[in-house]
Amino acid sequence: MARPLHLITISVTVALSAYLGPLLLSHFIPSQFIQHHLTNVDLSFLLAPVLSIFRTPLTTDQRCPEHTYTTHLISLDPLLIYISNFVSQSESQSLIELSSPLMEPSPIVSRGSDSAGSQARTSWSAPLPEDSGLVNCILSRSSSFLGTLLSPGRDEMGPAQVVRYTDSQKFDLHTDWFSRPRITDEDRETGRRRLYNRVATFFVVLQSNVTEGSGETWFPKVKPITPHPTGTTAEGGRVWREHENGGLAFKPIPRNAIFWVNLMPNGTGDARTVHAGLSVKGGVKTGMNIWPRVFFGPDA
Numbered sequence: 553m554a555r556p557l558h559l560i561t562i563s564v565t566v567a568l569s570a571y572l573g574p575l576l577l578s579h580f581i582p583s584q585f586i587q588h589h590l591t592n593v594d595l596s597f598l599l600a601p602v603l604s605i606f607r608t609p610l611t612t613d614q615r616c617p618e619h620t621y622t623t624h625l626i627s628l629d630p631l632l633i634y635i636s637n638f639v640s641q642s643e644s645q646s647l648i649e650l651s652s653p654l655m656e657p658s659p660i661v662s663r664g665s666d667s668a669g670s671q672a673r674t675s676w677s678a679p680l681p682e683d684s685g686l687v688n689c690i691l692s693r694s695s696s697f698l699g700t701l702l703s704p705g706r707d708e709m710g711p712a713q714v715v716r717y718t719d720s721q722k723f724d725l726h727t728d729w730f731s732r733p734r735i736t737d738e739d740r741e742t743g744r745r746r747l748y749n750r751v752a753t754f755f756v757v758l759q760s761n762v763t764e765g766s767g768e769t770w771f772p773k774v775k776p777i778t779p780h781p782t783g784t785t786a787e788g789g790r791v792w793r794e795h796e797n798g799g800l801a802f803k804p805i806p807r808n809a810i811f812w813v814n815l816m817p818n819g820t821g822d823a824r825t826v827h828a829g830l831s832v833k834g835g836v837k838t839g840m841n842i843w844p845r846v847f848f849g850p851d852a
């Protein structure tokens with residue numbers, strides 16, 4: 553947390569005034585001495601009441617840059633929101649650099665277990681490091697977006713993942729929620745009795761130079777809210793088209809994200825969130841998945 557210098561100086565002065573007496577302080581200790589020598593001492597016990605006013609809320613971190621995204625409502629049920637400029641150009645670049653050395657063939661969840669190398673999913677993926685300041689800023693931004701959807705202290709943002717599709721790679725129709733809620737590796741080790749499911753998804757496009765009309769994210773069961781929509785945002789960009797086999801297909805546009813809610817209020821997975829990463833032609837598409845987790849069970 554940033555500690556504004558003037559606050560520290562005021563607090564030190566107040567504390568020392570009380571202790572040494574105002575006369576001593578003002579006549580025998582030059583104020584430069586107090587500022588220079590005493591601000592490096594750990595005086596957090598004196599500052600705590602003052603600084604507690606400035607303590608940051610759970611979901612925002614003041615070291616993170618302000619977000620500059622805009623939102624576009626696409627579907628109400630299931631809820632799907634298109635987010636323009638969710639990450640900046642430099643954030644995208646850094647996330648790609650962080651993940652590149654960690655890329656492996658994407659695992660796929662089938663019948664509750666992971667198996668690599670399936671034809672249904674032919675991409676590359678990498679977990680993003682959890683100790684990265686940048687990754688935590690993006691997770692914090694996502695957490696703020698969710699508002700009250702997660703319960704603090706109980707639910708978690710989960711780890712973020714980068715996924716890369718090169719020529720002819722795809723991810724066939726699937727849902728992001730689990731038909732049977734899962735247990736984290738850590739909980740399995742410690743015996744904590746709680747299960748989780750992926751309540752929502754952020755799919756953020758970090759980079760794309762694929763052939764026009766390829767590499768879209770297709771939601772065959774999602775319908776637009778109004779009868780004659782064009783898929784064009786207020787800023788004028790075409791972000792989705794009606795797919796020939798029904799539903800909407802979103803074009804991979806760098807820095808933009810698709811957000812949707814996976815679970816119904818009773819915790820059941822919403823089958824209408826089924827989607828595919830359509831085959832990429834002629835270039836590379838790199839995205840980031842964020843899957844916020846809700847927890848259930850006696851130890852949740």
Ligand SMILES: *[C@@H]1O[C@H](CO)[C@@H](O)[C@H](O)[C@H]1NC(C)=O
Nearest residue numbers: 815816817818819820821822
């Ligand atoms: C959960 O809610 C959905 C939608 O209302 C309903 O179709 C489904 O049967 C419910 N599932 C359970 C287990 O209650």
Ligand SMILES: *[C@@H]1O[C@H](CO)[C@@H](O)[C@H](O)[C@H]1NC(C)=O
Nearest residue numbers: 759760761762834835836837
């Ligand atoms: C697409 O972008 C990737 C990653 O930046 C690059 O390696 C590749 O050469 C580009 N391909 C085309 C067809 O522009």
